[in-house]
Amino acid sequence: MTALTLSTAGAATLRADALVVGVAKGAKGPVVAPGAEAVDKAFDGKLASVLETLGATGAEGEVTKVPAPSGLKTPVVLAVGLGAVPEKDETYDAETLRRAAGAAARALTGSKKAAFALPVEAAEDAEAIAEGALLGAYAFTAYQGGEKDAKNSKNGNGPKLPLAEIALLGAKPRDKAYKAAAERAIALTEEINRARDLVNTPPNDLYPESFAAVATAAGKEHGIKVQVFDEKALAKGGFGGILGVGQGSQNPPRLVKLSYTHSKAAKNLALVGKGITYDSGGISLKPAGHNETMKCDMSGAAAVFAAVVAAARLGLAVNVTGWLALAENMPSGSATRPGDVLRMYSGKTVEVLNTDAEGRLVLGDALTKASEENPDAIVDVATLTGAMVMALGNRTFGIMSNDDAFRTSIHEIAEEVGEQSWPMPLPSELRKGMDSPTADIANMGERMGGGLVAGLFLQEFVGEGITWAHLDIAGPAFHEGAPYGYTPKGGTGSAIRTLVKLAERTAAGDLG
Numbered sequence: 003m004t005a006l007t008l009s010t011a012g013a014a015t016l017r018a019d020a021l022v023v024g025v026a027k028g029a030k031g032p033v034v035a036p037g038a039e040a041v042d043k044a045f046d047g048k049l050a051s052v053l054e055t056l057g058a059t060g061a062e063g064e065v066t067k068v069p070a071p072s073g074l075k076t077p078v079v080l081a082v083g084l085g086a087v088p089e090k091d092e093t094y095d096a097e098t099l100r101r102a103a104g105a106a107a108r109a110l111t112g113s114k115k116a117a118f119a120l121p122v123e124a125a126e127d128a129e130a131i132a133e134g135a136l137l138g139a140y141a142f143t144a145y146q147g148g149e150k151d152a153k154n155s156k157n158g159n160g161p162k163l164p165l166a167e168i169a170l171l172g173a174k175p176r177d178k179a180y181k182a183a184a185e186r187a188i189a190l191t192e193e194i195n196r197a198r199d200l201v202n203t204p205p206n207d208l209y210p211e212s213f214a215a216v217a218t219a220a221g222k223e224h225g226i227k228v229q230v231f232d233e234k235a236l237a238k239g240g241f242g243g244i245l246g247v248g249q250g251s252q253n254p255p256r257l258v259k260l261s262y263t264h265s266k267a268a269k270n271l272a273l274v275g276k277g278i279t280y281d282s283g284g285i286s287l288k289p290a291g292h293n294e295t296m297k298c299d300m301s302g303a304a305a306v307f308a309a310v311v312a313a314a315r316l317g318l319a320v321n322v323t324g325w326l327a328l329a330e331n332m333p334s335g336s337a338t339r340p341g342d343v344l345r346m347y348s349g350k351t352v353e354v355l356n357t358d359a360e361g362r363l364v365l366g367d368a369l370t371k372a373s374e375e376n377p378d379a380i381v382d383v384a385t386l387t388g389a390m391v392m393a394l395g396n397r398t399f400g401i402m403s404n405d406d407a408f409r410t411s412i413h414e415i416a417e418e419v420g421e422q423s424w425p426m427p428l429p430s431e432l433r434k435g436m437d438s439p440t441a442d443i444a445n446m447g448e449r450m451g452g453g454l455v456a457g458l459f460l461q462e463f464v465g466e467g468i469t470w471a472h473l474d475i476a477g478p479a480f481h482e483g484a485p486y487g488y489t490p491k492g493g494t495g496s497a498i499r500t501l502v503k504l505a506e507r508t509a510a511g512d513l514g
């Protein structure tokens with residue numbers, strides 16, 4: 003894990019492998035951003051023109067490396083683009099800083115230590131830079147460099163390791179607000195990076211039982227009560243949805259309950275995550291080209307797990323209960339067939355028309371179970387539908403809810419933490435498409451608006467009168483394109499920052 007410290011050192015005096023500065027896109031070429039004054043001075047005030055000569059424009063995400071002049075204690079200066087210069091009396095917004103810090107950290111993969119001299123006006127800026135840098139300094143290398151000496155990247159055999167140490171300049175290490183900001187960023191990003199690891203771990207190693215074991219261990223470490231329902235307990239309890247999805251696999255399903263409680267909590271928040279450790283589609287098998295990344299289908303459960311642990315580490319004054327609905331969706335002689343009817347935990351029967359619409363089955367059971375405790379709100383998170391990816395693309399998650407104000411709050415919170423999302427409706431006329439001649443409901447409906455159909459299905463399993471929202475993260479959970487900002491290839495940790503901020507807001511009494 004990359005270490006981060008707030009440093010009082012000046013940019014020109016700190017010893018490191020690289021010094022990161024910001025460069026903005028001015029009207030007449032690149033402009034050196036605040037925080038780098040001493041660095042610019044070491045360049046005799048010519049850093050902007052040096053950068054311009056090297057082709058830098060200050061565009062967002064642009065990275066330019068310059069050999070440092072003798073006045074600096076680092077061999078290299080790395081200028082990262084911040085985009086447009088802020089309007090008069092305004093500062094760089096948090097997401098701009100987060101992405102720039104992430105891009106810089108990524109460009110320093112393989113380095114030991116870097117000092118970040120980006121613009122810091124307030125503790126929130128330091129927090130955003132810390133978050134971005136720590137999220138950018140991420141690599142999933144557990145399965146690389148398997149030959150002897152694998153971990154030793156110096157000999158060229160092993161993978162390049164992420165930037166190991168970050169010193170944040172321009173922050174005030176002794177100021178309470180700055181200290182808290184750094185601590186929050188560290189706890190949050192460690193849990194996000196852990197969730198990314200879980201998502202990236204191949205499905206032959208991450209299956210319901212091994213995921214549950216990770217949750218149990220983390221619970222012990224952070225004072226979270228963890229309860230695991232194994233296949234026997236699930237059968238005894240009548241969890242027909244989770245069992246129906248998991249019964250085709252050699253790896254039996256699990257339902258994991260994580261309970262974080264705080265003595266001064268006034269509110270109870272329940273989080274439910276879809277945890278399909280591999281989605282082959284089951285008997286309704288996905289064709290090649292659609293199953294290679296389906297280890298990511300537990301991203302919702304990973305997000306919920308990370309959010310509960312982060313809430314505990316931050317000591318938030320709210321009770322947060324996480325429910326991980328874990329199963330592996332496989333075809334086999336014991337698998338659920340299209341046409342089978344499952345009896346859900348709620349008692350409702352479901353005709354399974356397509357075994358690839360499995361997420362709603364495991365979530366239905368978990369939503370009913372979570373509702374029994376009558377929480378103030380339930381939020382479920384799931385890589386639920388390809389239709390949501392069609393609608394919103396690869397970077398934006400959809401928000402559905404039975405409460406307009408709650409949906410709006412989540413959308414605003416997501417925006418505030420730098421996660422792209424969009425409110426989606428739950429049109430009641432789509433419900434009849436799921437009418438079944440045999441059971442109470444079918445697990446599939448109209449193709450058009452498939453993401454909303456899935457949301458309507460889930461809504462049927464939410465307890466009467468409970469405020470509920472559903473986040474469909476099928477687009478942003480797993481990034482297949484080139485890395486950008488603080489977003490790596492593979493698991494992204496989508497929705498975690500939104501969930502943690504929601505818990506903070508709930509603790510502060512700002513919601514409902």
Ligand code: BES
Binds near residue numbers: 361391446477
């Ligand atoms: N896990 C998939 C959804 C998905 C698609 C996640 C792409 C990430 C990227 C889900 O279980 C699924 O297969 N959904 C089907 C539902 C359909 C059969 C009603 C879909 O979206 O095609």
Ligand code: MN
Binds near residue numbers: 358359360361
């Ligand atoms: Mn599926």
Ligand code: ZN
Binds near residue numbers: 281299358360386
């Ligand atoms: Zn799925």
